[in-house]
Amino acid sequence: MGLQISFWIFSVIAVGGGLIALFERSVVRSAFALFGTFLGVAGLFLTLGADFLAWTQVLIYAGGIMVLYLFGLMLTKPSPFERNLRRIGLALGLTASFALLFFWRLFAGAEWGALPAAELPAPEPAARGIGLAFLRPEGWLYAFEFASIILLLALIGSVYIARRRSGPPPAEEAS
Amino acid sequence: MPGWLLTVWAAVVAMVVVFTFLTIMVMFSVWMERKVAGFIQHRVGPMRAGGFHGWAQSIADSIKLLFKEDLILIGADRKLFQIAPALVMATATAMFVVLPFAPGWQVADADLGVFLILALASVTTIGVIMAGWGSYNKWSVYGAMREAAQVASYEIPLALSLIPPILHYGTFSLATATEAQAGWGGMQWYVFSSAAPVAWLSFPLFFIAALAENKRAPFDLPEAESELVAGFHTEYTGIRFSFFFLEEYAAMFVMGAVGAALWFGGWNFPGIHLLEPGSALLQVLALFAFVAKAMALVFVMMWVRWTVPRLRIDQVMTLGYKYLTPLSMAVVLIAAFWEFGLHLIQD
Numbered sequence: 001m002g003l004q005i006s007f008w009i010f011s012v013i014a015v016g017g018g019l020i021a022l023f024e025r026s027v028v029r030s031a032f033a034l035f036g037t038f039l040g041v042a043g044l045f046l047t048l049g050a051d052f053l054a055w056t057q058v059l060i061y062a063g064g065i066m067v068l069y070l071f072g073l074m075l076t077k078p079s080p081f082e083r084n085l086r087r088i089g090l091a092l093g094l095t096a097s098f099a100l101l102f103f104w105r106l107f108a109g110a111e112w113g114a115l116p117a118a119e120l121p122a123p124e125p126a127a128r129g130i131g132l133a134f135l136r137p138e139g140w141l142y143a144f145e146f147a148s149i150i151l152l153l154a155l156i157g158s159v160y161i162a163r164r165r166s167g168p169p170p171a172e173e174a175s
Numbered sequence: 176m177p178g179w180l181l182t183v184w185a186a187v188v189a190m191v192v193v194f195t196f197l198t199i200m201v202m203f204s205v206w207m208e209r210k211v212a213g214f215i216q217h218r219v220g221p222m223r224a225g226g227f228h229g230w231a232q233s234i235a236d237s238i239k240l241l242f243k244e245d246l247i248l249i250g251a252d253r254k255l256f257q258i259a260p261a262l263v264m265a266t267a268t269a270m271f272v273v274l275p276f277a278p279g280w281q282v283a284d285a286d287l288g289v290f291l292i293l294a295l296a297s298v299t300t301i302g303v304i305m306a307g308w309g310s311y312n313k314w315s316v317y318g319a320m321r322e323a324a325q326v327a328s329y330e331i332p333l334a335l336s337l338i339p340p341i342l343h344y345g346t347f348s349l350a351t352a353t354e355a356q357a358g359w360g361g362m363q364w365y366v367f368s369s370a371a372p373v374a375w376l377s378f379p380l381f382f383i384a385a386l387a388e389n390k391r392a393p394f395d396l397p398e399a400e401s402e403l404v405a406g407f408h409t410e411y412t413g414i415r416f417s418f419f420f421l422e423e424y425a426a427m428f429v430m431g432a433v434g435a436a437l438w439f440g441g442w443n444f445p446g447i448h449l450l451e452p453g454s455a456l457l458q459v460l461a462l463f464a465f466v467a468k469a470m471a472l473v474f475v476m477m478w479v480r481w482t483v484p485r486l487r488i489d490q491v492m493t494l495g496y497k498y499l500t501p502l503s504m505a506v507v508l509i510a511a512f513w514e515f516g517l518h519l520i521q522d
Contacts, residue, residue, distance in 0.1 A: 032301075032305060051285070055287055055291050058298060059293055064327070067323050070301075070304050071327065127290070
């Protein structure tokens with residue numbers, strides 16, 4: 001019962017936020033609605049017992065990426081009618097076809113019916129398991145380290161591009 | 176009573192307890208801030224309200240705030256303007272859920288306590304940006320933008336500086352980390368433990384990043400009153416303004432409590448092993464020790480605020496990106512090698 005209630009609350013937040021993000025005219029308001037969607041999805045993860053995933057979602061998407069979105073939006077020139085909903089047809093068609101494909105793959109051959117909440121496995125602390133899975137050679141250690149090196153390269157590259165150049169401009173810019 | 180109703184009931188009780196504690200703690204902190212500011216500036220601070228050293232000043236202030244008119248500008252984005260204080264307040268209250276006040280006195284022993292606090296602290300930022308944008312005031316938008324830039328750059332050192340204690344105790348849970356610091360009759364705090372040098376390196380980083388995350392001086396750029404009137408809460412009055420005020424002091428306490436729980440032994444105090452576990456005396460003393468340690472760190476934040484002048488925005492960014500971020504990465508590396516060495520010695 002409690003699970004159903006929280007599922008419905010978080011679903012309404014997630015879907016409602018998404019709809020507002022889609023149909024709101026002001027871009028900043030859309031961004032805040034998207035933030036609501038992130039929180040709702042994090043709540044759904046929590047109801048599924050994936051606490052690490054839920055808080056990562058809040059930390060990275062709701063807290064980090066959203067702040068960068070808003071920062072970017074505030075640097076752009078505002079206008080009262082920023083949205084043009086007439087151009088949405090192509091995007092809607094593409095998304096709908098992908099969603100159809102996805103659900104067809106997901107539910108082809110699925111057995112329908114609700115699993116009683118008592119039979120669901122109890123949620124357990126996941127952080128230790130995730131850490132052990134990532135940081136062991138027989139787990140995902142190499143993929144994990146590879147990804148972190150790529151991120152480090154991206155970081156250093158962005159610093160190199162953004163840094164202030166003192167002195168005369170380099171030769172390739174002058175030519 | 177069905178299980179879910181029991182859960183809701185427990186949540187309501189926890190909310191009332193947390194909110195009561197938070198309100199009293201914030202009132203005390205505001206009074207303390209004014210007294211500390213007074214003593215540092217060689218004056219006495221509030222002296223009249225209530226008699227003894229103006230102890231009732233905060234009560235008088237909050238009653239005044241409650242009765243102030245609630246203003247919303249005509250051009251303001253009413254929904255965002257109204258949601259922002261609620262969002263900020265909700266996240267500040269939610270962070271108290273995982274703080275271990277005494278053995279067993281914790282609303283929820285979340286396995287991911289520190290992680291949860293970091294996540295919710297970043298959500299507070301969204302509330303501040305929402306307030307700045309919804310206010311229909313250029314100063315507010317400037318404040319919000321500064322908050323966005325500042326928090327995006329200081330979240331990394333804050334999270335990284337928390338990693339050494341997490342590595343040492345092998346847990347995100349504040350309660351488990353506190354229990355692990357109970358040795359030596361309650362004196363084996365992380366700063367005195369076998370990884371003490373790493374603790375001394377990481378704590379200053381954590382403290383500076385926490386100041387910036389809480390937008391406390393010298394990092395109070397989002398509400399710099401000499402440049403931006405009052406920054407993101409320029410247009411807020413009455414109860415909505417007091418929500419931002421509550422949030423600031425609540426976040427200070429939470430950061431102080433995280434520092435106390437991870438570096439300074441949480442509710443452990445010298446001689447805790449002499450008392451019978453679970454006795455009322457131990458519980459009360461432990462609660463007192465925890466709140467005292469957290470408030471001591473809050474006091475240092477106030478001390479810094481009234482001593483160091485505000486940084487410029489470029490200095491804030493330089494400090495964040497060029498010094499704190501590489502330093503915290505280095506500290507994480509040192510901590511990892513130190514823990515590895517400890518394991519080698521123990522095996």
